[in-house]
Amino acid sequence: MEKWKVTAAWEQWADRGKLENSTKKQYRSILRTTIEPFFMTRSIASLQVADVEQWLLWMEQDRKLSARTRRQRFSFFSGMMDWAVANEIVSRNPCKNVAGAGSRAREIRDQKSTATRLTTREVLAVLNGAPPRYRAMLWLMAGCGLRLGEAMAVSRDQIDFEEGRLRVDFQIAEDGDTGSGKNSAIRRRHIKARDEGEPGRTIPLPPNVAAELRRHIKNHGVWGPDRLLFPNVTRTGFLYASYFYPKVWMEALRKGQVRYCKAHALRHYYGSRLLYAGVPENDVADWLGHSSTEVLREHYHYIFEGAEQRGRAAIATMLVPGADDPTEASEIA
Template identity: 25%
Template sequence: MARKNGKDRGIVEKPAGSGQWWVRLYENGRERWTRCDSKSQASALYHRLKEQVRQGVLLPKPAAVPVVRLKEYVPRYLEQLPLRGVKALTVATYRARITKHLVPAFGGSPLHAITRPAVKEWAAALLQHGLDFNTVKGLALTLSGILTQAVEDQVLSHNPLLRLGTMLKRPSTIADEELPCFTPAEEDVILTAAKAKPGPAYPMILTLFRTGVRIGELLALHREDVNTVSRTLHVRRTWSKWRLSTPKSGKSRKVDLSPHLLDVLRAWMDVSQLDAAMGEHPCPPMLFPGGLGGTRQAPFYYSENAFRSTIWFPVLEQAQVSRLPVHAARHTYASRLLAAGVPIKYVQAQLGHASITVTVDTYGHWLPATGSHRPVDVLDREEMAAATGSKTGSDRRENV
């Protein structure tokens, strides 16, 4: 140990001349004091503690953390996802993101060497190369999930990518109005064009515009999901990439049906039942059975690509409107409800969002304007009404 003024710094009389002796050691950068009855006792204790320090008994050196690279940890991460209840389709999405973007960028880096500034610079480069902001954010969230799991597996001390919202900001060049959405007039001409097309085009497209269901949820609907008594649609499964799964939120939901949509769906089911009876084959359980991969006797679910290529885009072309994705019907549904003053909590329940925050963040700019009268104006109106009221009312206000 070092000495100061010719005296051992580890044995101290404190206060000076008091006869009280202390042993002082440094432990993990902090001082640790032990009181002794005499100087000889302090000296013996000090030398014993110094020997324990040298042997690594008193202050053992921290165990070396193994260096684990991202590409080495990824298989372990992916194997644990199904055990945590992550759906197979979501695992496939994560695997694609990791293979295409994360491994080329950070695969050779040790997990502890992946820093917040490095990820921020990488994300900025992806945005500059034209990648969509939501795609980049999804990639960063996937990387953050990997690091969080690594912390739980004790191969990483902390996750530097927590609170991504403070690190990734949506570019100001992306306006809210760019969210794909049809105007009411465009929706009318689309439905008119769909009605002129034979087959399930009109009931399928009307269901999209009147319920806001996702494309996979539409294709996975069964006849039994339509409740004509309660006027609801039970959304409890989705069909995507040739598999049935639960909806995106992992929970089923019941969506209200408008009277016109209910009439259209009831008529469609009657036609399907009659067609099956005439063909002498069982009526399929699917509300909108597709021919791809099946026959009239053994129908199959519609594929997303078949719906887009044979129904959606041909109808849009006939209606002479913008070639927007199918999901634009969901945005249109939400925007029209909110513009009509429907409570946002109701819209959240209809859309199946896990949190109302998602609904507000996505569709909040569509909340209706209040014109010249704003909600706060009611306070002045109440004050003016009170001022013209009785004196007793004024007295009550002063006492409140």
């Protein structure tokens, strides 16, 4: 077998297939910050289980990376080693026998224990505190569960006011190829993992969110050939996240007197309130754009805790003489 350096194998692995530019950019960053500084000129064939364990410890103690970040980078590294085995660069993947790489379940619990869970009062305060030009965009995140890039990309053609639906199939992403290799140009493209022409997801459009969108269109209009609702403040191009966070999000938090949290907390509010309201998991997963209800359960684990107790209590109050039966009401209707 040819003697490959770890860094060379990583570069080859990271450049395979039709990866998004944003993914390639992330892999280059990982190579620069945590692969090259530790493995340097090491041969990939020389790696042992102890070497990978030492790398994990180094990321924790020297680089001060969170458990989540370490687990993610270990997962990528193991994937690279699997690729090397498949291409006969090495005969085995030492990551398979590594202990202490991190538990996914524990990671989710730790993440959710520290995640900000906004109350309805706080969400409304943030919405009211947002600059008028971009207030409706935050309403889309809290009231329809859109990711920031998806909300930035909303056009008039995606909104069906008559049917009360919103189509989500585009996002603003700072991953366009600039030709310099930095891949940082901003562009509007189909949401990740979808091809041109493939439909995205369709979300119910609540009347209060629709009212905010109508008000926005009346006051601010639309921009460009795609008729975007939220271009940059000068109406000369797309909205950058580097403008949104200090000028829109932080301003909304300050005026609303809400403790710091990421804008993603609005999307989390949407998902949690749907689940609390008893909306079926598969519908919530579809509207949020999750691949499965399993992903949904990971992100909203705390809502499902105590389900057995709630189930027992529900039947105990229903299965008694004189209890209301919703199925009878629907049959009469």
